[in-house]
Amino acid sequence: MKTGRWKSHVIMWITTLYQEPTLIVVHNLTTLQDMVQKFKEYTNYVPGVYSSKKKDIKEITITTHASFSKKVEEFEGKFWVVIIDECDYNFTTSMLNAICKCDCDALFWLSWTPQRKELDKNDMQLVFGDLIKIKTQDSNWYNIIPDIQRILYTTDRFFSFRDRHDLKNKLIADIWRIQTQIGSLIQYVNSEQTKWGLLLVERKEQECDMYYKELKDRWIHCCIVNGDTKAEDDEKNISDIYSRGWIIIWTVGKMWRGKDIPFLDTIFLFFPNKFESSTVQAVGRGLRSFPGKRGCLLVDWCDMPILKNQAYERLQTYKNEYTEDVKVTDIKILDYTKEEDKVSATSI
Numbered sequence: 001m002k003t004g005r006w007k008s009h010v011i012m013w014i015t016t017l018y019q020e021p022t023l024i025v026v027h028n029l030t031t032l033q034d035m036v037q038k039f040k041e042y043t044n045y046v047p048g049v050y051s052s053k054k055k056d057i058k059e060i061t062i063t064t065h066a067s068f069s070k071k072v073e074e075f076e077g078k079f080w081v082v083i084i085d086e087c088d089y090n091f092t093t094s095m096l097n098a099i100c101k102c103d104c105d106a107l108f109w110l111s112w113t114p115q116r117k118e119l120d121k122n123d124m125q126l127v128f129g130d131l132i133k134i135k136t137q138d139s140n141w142y143n144i145i146p147d148i149q150r151i152l153y154t155t156d157r158f159f160s161f162r163d164r165h166d167l168k169n170k171l172i173a174d175i176w177r178i179q180t181q182i183g184s185l186i187q188y189v190n191s192e193q194t195k196w197g198l199l200l201v202e203r204k205e206q207e208c209d210m211y212y213k214e215l216k217d218r219w220i221h222c223c224i225v226n227g228d229t230k231a232e233d234d235e236k237n238i239s240d241i242y243s244r245g246w247i248i249i250w251t252v253g254k255m256w257r258g259k260d261i262p263f264l265d266t267i268f269l270f271f272p273n274k275f276e277s278s279t280v281q282a283v284g285r286g287l288r289s290f291p292g293k294r295g296c297l298l299v300d301w302c303d304m305p306i307l308k309n310q311a312y313e314r315l316q317t318y319k320n321e322y323t324e325d326v327k328v329t330d331i332k333i334l335d336y337t338k339e340e341d342k343v344s345a346t347s348i
Contacts, residue, residue, distance in 0.1 A: 007085065007110050008034070008035060008038045009038075009042070010110065011024055011035070011083055011085065011110070012038065012039065012042060012043060014081065014083060014108060015060055015081070015083075016043075018080070018081050018106065020079075020080035020081050020106075021059045021060070021078060021079045021080050021081070022059070022060050022061075022079060022080070022081040022082070022083065023061050023062075023063065023068075023075055023078075023079040023081070023082045023083070023102070023104070024047070024060070024061070024062045024063070024083045024085070025062075025063055025064070025065060025068045025082065025083065025084045025085065026062060026063075026064060026065070026085045026086070027064065027065050027085065027086040027089050027090065028064060028065075029051060029064060029231065030231050031085070031086075032049065032051065032062050032063070032064055033231075035047075035062050036049060036062060039060075045060060047060040047061055047062050048060065048061040048062070049061070049062055049063070050062070050063040050067055050071075050074065050075075051063065051064055051067055052066075052067065055074075057074070057075075057078065061075075061079070063075070065084075065086075065089065065090040065095065066090070068095070068098050068102075069090070069092065069094040069095045069097070069098045070094070072097070072098035072101045072102055073101075075102050076101055076102055076103055077103045079102065079104055080104060080105050080106065081104060081105070081106045081107075081108070082099075082102055082104040082106070082107050082108070083108045083109075083110070084099075084107070084108070084109050084110070084128075085110045085111075086110070086111055087109035087110060087111050087124070087128060088111045088119075088124065089111075091119070096127065099127070107128065107129065109124075109128040109129075142284070142287045142322070143287055143288055143289045144286075144287045144288070144289060144293075144295055144296050145287070145322050145323070145326060146267070146283070146286070146287060146295070146296045146297060146298040146322065146326070147295060147296070147297050147298070147326075147327045147329075148297075148298045148300060148318055148322075148326060148327065148328045148329070149297060149298070149299050149300070149328075149329045149330075149331060150300045150302050150311070150315070150328065150329070150330050150331065151184060151299065151300065151301050151302060151331050151333060152302050152304050152311070152330055152331065152332045152333065153177065153180060153181075153301060153302065153303055153304060153333050153335065154304040154305065154332060154333065154334050154335065155176075155177075155303075155304075155334075155335040155336070156335075156336050157174075157176075157335070159171070159306060167272075167306070168202075168271075168272055169206075171272065171303060172206050172207060172210070176335060177303075177335075178210070178214065179214075180333060180335065181270055181301060182211075182214045182215065182218070184299075184301075184333075185197075185199065185215070185220075185247070185268060185270075186215075186218060186220065188266060188268075188297075188299065189220060189246060189247070193266065193297065194246070194247075194265065194266040194297070195245050195246075195265055196241060196242065196245060196246070196248075196261075196263050196264050196265050196266070197246060197247045197248070197264070197265070197266040197267075197268060198247075198248050198250055198261070198264050198266070198267050198268065198285070198286060199211060199222075199247050199248065199249045199250070199268045199270060200250055200251075200252055200267060200268060200269050200270065200271070200282055200283075201249065201250070201251055201252070201270060201271050202251065202252055202271040202272075202273070207251075207271065208224050208226050208249050208251060209224075211249050211270075212224050212249055215247060215249075220246055220247060221241070221244050221245065221246040221247070222241075222246060222247040222248065222249055223237035223238075223240065223241060223247075223248055223249065224237075224249050224250075225237065225238075225248060225249070225250045225251070226249075226250070226251040227251065238261060242263055248261070248264075250282075252271075252273075252282050260285055260288060261285050261286070261288075262285075262288030262289065262290040262293075263290045263293065264285060264286035264288075264296065265286070265293060265294075265295070265296055265297065266286070266296070266297045266298075266299060267282075267283050267285075267286045267296065267297070267298045267299065268299045268301070269283070269298065269299065269300045269301060270299075270301045271301075272303065272307050272310060273310065273314070274310055274313050274314065274317075275313065275314040275317040275318075280317070280321060283298060286298075298318075300314060302314075315328065
């Protein structure tokens with residue numbers, strides 16, 4: 001089930017259907033809190049919560065992947081139904097052991113991306129059973145299909161690097177590249193194309209702080225959400241961005257299964273990536289319907305020619321994920337060392 005398909009309601013319907021002790025396993029504490037609120041809002045039942053901070057087991061209990069895999073003896077034999085949300089996440093030996101030991105009679109698994117880099121859907125079904133797919137989902141995969149603008153940043157500068165990790169460090173340290181990125185982002189804001197933007201980066205230490213400082217120095221209202229920020233602060237900052245507008249700087253590691261932000265209208269994909277399932281998840285946060293929202297723009301920064309292959313792979317993924325009819329526009333920015341060859345920006 002893709003984002004925006006009411007997985008939380010499917011979970012509540014399953015508990016209602018079976019009327020048996022049910023354990024719901026979610027991937028983090030934020031989602032656990034959200035699920036508890038859903039039960040309070042739509043049912044007359046307040047479920048138990050089992051986490052590192054609270055250990056209250058009731059007939060319907062919500063826990064995290066980490067607590068389930070580490071403390072499975074607390075749940076063993078107590079629940080007839082076990083529902084595992086985001087089942088492909090934290091798919092470890094300890095999780096498999098917990099699934100075997102929990103002694104449930106009915107196991108349900110939910111995921112938007114029911115596969116991993118090393119495991120396809122058939123592999124996952126060996127553990128969780130048959131895949132059930134909504135009949136109309138192929139023709140109604142997303143609430144919104146993004147328009148895609150690829151910024152083809154083309155330079156003749158030479159990068160010397162040992163491996164891909166070192167190359168990423170070199171790109172992040174390239175001041176000309178970063179300044180061009182910041183300038184492009186500000187153009188989107190000033191043109192009013194972007195009211196609520198998400199700048200999606202990879203590393204919290206190097207990238208988040210750098211982009212935050214650069215944007216703040218240019219009077220762009222923004223906030224950081226990464227592994228170091230607290231959930232309550234994230235909620236406050238996201239609410240502040242909604243009321244005032246502009247940019248959330250978020251690491252893909254925290255964003256991809258993080259809290260939904262349906263008001264987002266622009267996703268800036270500004271780090272080298274092959275557009276694998278983690279980023280598909282993260283970009284999907286902007287593909288929700290929202291009152292007054294006309295669509296979603298995905299801005300893909302492509303480092304050319306050094307990461308030409310990655311840019312090509314992302315383009316193929318866009319067509320596979322969002323269909324061949326997805327609108328893709330290329331904007332070329334030339335950054336050549338010869339003064340007479342410099343071109344500010346050319347659309348193609």
